[in-house]
Amino acid sequence: RSGEMAKLTQLIDNDVFRAYATYTTIVLLKMMLMSLVTAYFRMTRKAFVNPEDTASFGKGESAKKYLRTDPDVERVRRGHLNDLENIVPFLGIGLLYALSGPELYTALLHFRIFAGARIAHTFAYLIPLPQPGRALSWAVGYAVTISMAYKVLTTALYL
């Protein structure tokens, strides 16, 4: 079985694939960070959605008042959902793009701009920056994904 493992390792040894692995892990970790930011705001703003989450604040009405929405919590949640909507396409299309044999330089350019755009988008959403800051950072990540999709379809199209 060591022969098979060697072949698997070759995939992770390929520079384009390593770059994909690196930037995909970075943007997924960044997305996971949104869960911690949501939890932080829920606890500091005392704004919860599940009755069992407020049980430590006492029983009945004294705990019930913490079952409410908070603008900061909702803002982080919208940023998190926007990550899902944009990082899922990157995850899938980026993998296929990495396997479609792009030049290393071109691939790195795509991955770096996408990761930078999504990190910028998070800052633009959470600070928040005035528009079109958030719109532009979103559009850049979107355009990079479309560009990779174009490469995948022109390389691999089989309908």
Next chain:
Amino acid sequence: RSGEMAKLTQLIDNDVFRAYATYTTIVLLKMMLMSLVTAYFRMTRKAFVNPEDTASFGKGESAKKYLRTDPDVERVRRGHLNDLENIVPFLGIGLLYALSGPELYTALLHFRIFAGARIAHTFAYLIPLPQPGRALSWAVGYAVTISMAYKVLTTALYL
């Protein structure tokens, strides 16, 4: 390193994998389109959720009235979330299915029906079509994914 790249390219040269790459890219692009449709409805219906998005409409109360929900915007957002809930399983299970050595004809049948069902689901949701139009298109995509999961588990099961 050209030897490694050649091996990578073999993956994208495999017909089943090319079909997976093609249909996955199509359904992910379709899902990404939902972001544009949401933005279109937010702007034409003037229904926003972030205060910074309405700043161009003026200050204070004149802009605040555009911070509201709109039925058309919410409908597109539900369609988008339904895409996420169903296309993420296709992305993962479909990849493993493509690597599990299915017949090309069978694989194409799965991928084509899934993509068709998700496109039909979007039309059924946005027009909207009377039920059970949307329910049926959802169920067809769901059943295709279950069928691929069955093939993956019978081929690769290692608990």
Next chain:
Amino acid sequence: RSGEMAKLTQLIDNDVFRAYATYTTIVLLKMMLMSLVTAYFRMTRKAFVNPEDTASFGKGESAKKYLRTDPDVERVRRGHLNDLENIVPFLGIGLLYALSGPELYTALLHFRIFAGARIAHTFAYLIPLPQPGRALSWAVGYAVTISMAYKVLTTALYL
């Protein structure tokens, strides 16, 4: 082309990759189950969100009263979204981890604990269990994903 197919099959023949395929399919199927639970609660609680979904209950006001939110439906939907937020990172980081050449024993430990944690999280959310039941099951899955991300970045880092 049978040579290429053989190479593809070697991927699914690798024990670590087979384990990844198995547990990924299991957690994705578990996530898909949330759609059925949502539909079940929507129908038994008669709580719908789309007007076309209540058409079978009659016309006008008699059907309109079923366009409402229900605590049980909303609970399942939150569990479903939490699945998306946590299983998407597992899908991507887990794949890269499986390709980074981990020991079979270590890989199985990661995959089994993650799958167990997510199944426990679903029960904790839907029953619901008192906290910190849900928080702990969430944190365990989160920590496993971070551990896999660490392995990927130390093996494949290419910035």
